[in-house]
Amino acid sequence: MNNMITAESKVDEMVENYPGTVRFLMMRNLPCVVCGEPFWGTIGELCRQKKWSEEQIEKLVREFNEQTG
Numbered sequence: 001m002n003n004m005i006t007a008e009s010k011v012d013e014m015v016e017n018y019p020g021t022v023r024f025l026m027m028r029n030l031p032c033v034v035c036g037e038p039f040w041g042t043i044g045e046l047c048r049q050k051k052w053s054e055e056q057i058e059k060l061v062r063e064f065n066e067q068t069g
Helices: 011-017 021-026 043-049 054-068
Strands: none
Touching: 011 021, 011 043, 021 054, 043 054
8 A cells, every 4th residue: 555644534544544553552652443343533533532743653654654655
């Protein structure tokens, strides 16, 4: 997959399209799967629920794109 994710990318689509998404997010204390179902929101919404700043969200998106690019 060559599409870059953004803070507005849906977590469930990331989990479906990018192997390793769950592990990547869990390693950053962002659990995105509960009872086998992915979080039904954007990566930005998931981060904001954990009180992440916009800079932290941008860094996470950048790191994810670098690893999946």
